[in-house]
Amino acid sequence: MIAIIDYGAGNLRSVEKAFEYLGFEAKISSDPNEIMSCDKIILPGVGAFGVCMNSIRKVGLDNCILEAVDKGKPFLGICLGLQLLFDESEESPGAKGLSLFSGGNKRIAQSPGLKIPHMGWNSITYDKNCPIFSGIGDEPYVYFVHSYHIAPKDESIVSAHTTYGTEIPVAVHRKNVFATQFHPEKSGETGLAVLKNFGNL
Amino acid sequence: MLAKRIIPCLDVKNGRVVKGVNFVNLIDAGDPVEVAKAYNKAGADELVFLDITATHEARGTVIEMAKRVAETVFIPFTVGGGIKSVDDFRELLLQGADKISINSSAIRNPELISDAAEKFGSQCVVVAIDAKRNIKNPPCKEQSQQASESGSNNNSSWNVYINGGRIDTGLDAIAWAKHAEALGAGEILLTSMDCDGTKAGYDIELTRAIAESVSIPVIASGGAGTPEHFRDALTYGKADAALAASLFHFREIEICDLKNYLDSEGVPVRRS
Numbered sequence: 001m002i003a004i005i006d007y008g009a010g011n012l013r014s015v016e017k018a019f020e021y022l023g024f025e026a027k028i029s030s031d032p033n034e035i036m037s038c039d040k041i042i043l044p045g046v047g048a049f050g051v052c053m054n055s056i057r058k059v060g061l062d063n064c065i066l067e068a069v070d071k072g073k074p075f076l077g078i079c080l081g082l083q084l085l086f087d088e089s090e091e092s093p094g095a096k097g098l099s100l101f102s103g104g105n106k107r108i109a110q111s112p113g114l115k116i117p118h119m120g121w122n123s124i125t126y127d128k129n130c131p132i133f134s135g136i137g138d139e140p141y142v143y144f145v146h147s148y149h150i151a152p153k154d155e156s157i158v159s160a161h162t163t164y165g166t167e168i169p170v171a172v173h174r175k176n177v178f179a180t181q182f183h184p185e186k187s188g189e190t191g192l193a194v195l196k197n198f199g200n201l
Numbered sequence: 202m203l204a205k206r207i208i209p210c211l212d213v214k215n216g217r218v219v220k221g222v223n224f225v226n227l228i229d230a231g232d233p234v235e236v237a238k239a240y241n242k243a244g245a246d247e248l249v250f251l252d253i254t255a256t257h258e259a260r261g262t263v264i265e266m267a268k269r270v271a272e273t274v275f276i277p278f279t280v281g282g283g284i285k286s287v288d289d290f291r292e293l294l295l296q297g298a299d300k301i302s303i304n305s306s307a308i309r310n311p312e313l314i315s316d317a318a319e320k321f322g323s324q325c326v327v328v329a330i331d332a333k334r335n336i337k338n339p340p341c342k343e344q345s346q347q348a349s350e351s352g353s354n355n356n357s358s359w360n361v362y363i364n365g366g367r368i369d370t371g372l373d374a375i376a377w378a379k380h381a382e383a384l385g386a387g388e389i390l391l392t393s394m395d396c397d398g399t400k401a402g403y404d405i406e407l408t409r410a411i412a413e414s415v416s417i418p419v420i421a422s423g424g425a426g427t428p429e430h431f432r433d434a435l436t437y438g439k440a441d442a443a444l445a446a447s448l449f450h451f452r453e454i455e456i457c458d459l460k461n462y463l464d465s466e467g468v469p470v471r472r473s
Contacts, residue, residue: 013271013295013296014271014275014297015299017272017297018270018275020272021272023275046322047322092330097300115416115417115418115441116416117323117324118203118389119324119387119388119418120203120204120206120246120418120441120442121203121204121246121471122202122203122204123202123471124206141204141277141471141473143277147451163202164203185275185280186275186276186277187275187276187300188241188275188473189473190473191275192275
């Protein structure tokens with residue numbers, strides 16, 4: 001069973017439906033005990049960094065996430081669910097993230113003609129050894145909607161990049177922890193392949 | 202590189218696709234889910250469903266449709282038509298719609314843009330603008346391309362129309378687009394009423410004028426008839442995406458062929 005963590009933000013249905021479509025069992029939950037009883041965990045996210053972290057802390061989901069990761073459960077963060085794994089974000093100065101990785105989140109650098117949010121299909125280059133990216137071809141297009149991007153201290157955790165004005169890191173991988181800035185549940189066949197790879201871990 | 206998007210638009214009434222869709226192997230060409238699946242397979246980057254259901258009682262059908270589409274098609278989709286409140290936004294977003302398009306209701310109640318953007322984020326607030334030229338001069342491709350090459354024609358202006366083009370609001374389209382952006386719109390779906398249905402090309406001058414006035418993405422709509430029209434909207438017109446309906450529904454242009462053409466013309470597109 002795959003747990004999709006619900007902390008009251010945005011639409012989780014698409015993620016759930018994508019796993020069901022692929023034949024995996026998934027459930028949306030905000031109960032730490034129920035989440036811990038699942039064998040894989042998804043942290044989705046739409047919204048602002050600070051607001052979401054507050055909601056996560058209020059129901060004690062921060063400890064639950066860190067404990068699950070510690071126990072080696074495969075974990076996938078999506079969009080804001082990637083950004084929350086870092087220490088902080090320019091989006092919400094003063095708000096503390098989960099600090100699973102060191103570094104912060106920066107606003108996408110302005111440049112003439114560049115629209116923010118970065119919204120739409122963009123191609124990625126990725127680490128071919130990252131198991132969730134198995135079989136997705138060269139430089140596949142995936143769907144992004146974001147205004148901030150991760151700025152990890154340790155570059156070695158970055159598993160994918162895209163180019164938007166400048167090259168930006170858009171996925172991380174360390175042991176059982178995976179996270180993507182793009183939305184695999186909205187990235188067509190490529191995205192479904194990523195979710196299937198994760199489901200099969 | 203960020204891809205330019207190709208977007209088929211489907212008119213939906215009481216949960217059924219109206220105006221025919223001519224796809225082979227479709228079990229039910231009136232079923233939005235079947236049509237969405239076919240377009241996903243054909244390489245569409247996004248889908249727009251425009252609900253033209255007349256009665257308020259039948260609103261439930263569009264919510265049910267959004268739910269069913271989100272269960273089977275995993276690309277972004279927009280729902281528009283008859284959305285009047287933040288609650289309407291919420292209902293459709295919870296069912297899995299990615300963006301909500303508002304038109305007349307945004308004119309009547311501009312706060313709907315800011316309220317929805319604040320609650321759900323700008324990325325899901327699409328403001329649809331139906332624009333019509335004030336000075337009658339040939340709006341479509343040939344003239345517009347000239348205009349874009351020789352600098353914009355300063356005499357051109359467009360008003361915003363609502364209620365399916367029946368009411369002239371008196372608002373200038375460029376000013377309204379800027380205002381919508383300032384209120385929190387995340388995207389402009391721009392339809393040229395002069396070009397819509399003509400297959401003579403998008404109104405490139407209009408598209409470019411709006412795209413240069415805002416820093417949010419602009420979807421060009423109305424008038425596509427050939428692959429060159431798409432190229433022109435996405436290059437001279439500076440649009441981020443191009444939308445068409447019957448051209449795709451009747452397979453006059455296959456999305457796959459269109460993308461191959463755009464790629465050969467140096468327009469970045471997603472090809473699977």
